[in-house]
């Protein structure tokens with residue numbers, strides 16, 4: 001996929017999932033981070049993860065055993081805390097002590113888990129080859145292909161390689177593109193995907 005290679009060359013490997021805890025359980029850290037990042041910035045998530053670490057809480061079992069009131073305070077930077085605490089506690093029996101990945105349908109039954117969070121958990125915590133779709137990716141796709149692209153079609157279009165390095169990097173690189181160039185008001189003139197993208201050729205420059 002030319003677009004993927006262009007993004008990789010322009011931004012370099014993103015190497016997600018970003019770690020915050022020094023030690024602790026990596027899989028659980030991904031799960032906790034994936035829930036906490038809903039509706040807030042990653043810098044807020046980092047602050048909440050650091051609060052947990054300083055309190056000696058570095059896995060889902062410790063979260064499960066911590067009273068909600070204490071978690072409310074520790075996770076405060078990550079907003080919507082009550083809801084997220086409930087989600088994390090409901091995830092515990094599905095994830096803790098199991099080596100095999102949970103089924104996507106199991107994750108989707110958990111309070112507060114939507115498709116994006118479920119797929120982030122499967123890909124980054126368990127290495128299951130899935131395409132993660134989020135707002136950045138959908139916005140990019142509509143502009144890049146020059147038409148509305150439904151989720152199922154987009155997953156098929158992006159599943160070029162069933163390879164976890166590719167899929168992890170793809171999601172991270174498209175998010176980077178969405179933050180730097182393919183914003184609400186796109187910056188096509190500097191974008192590394194401009195030669196491949198339909199959008200700059202189908203819209204007039206502003207002011208003309």
Ligand code: SF4
Pocket residue numbers: 140143144181182183186187188189191192193194197198199200
């Ligand atoms: S060229 Fe413009 S519309 Fe296309 S991906 Fe880049 S910023 Fe988005």
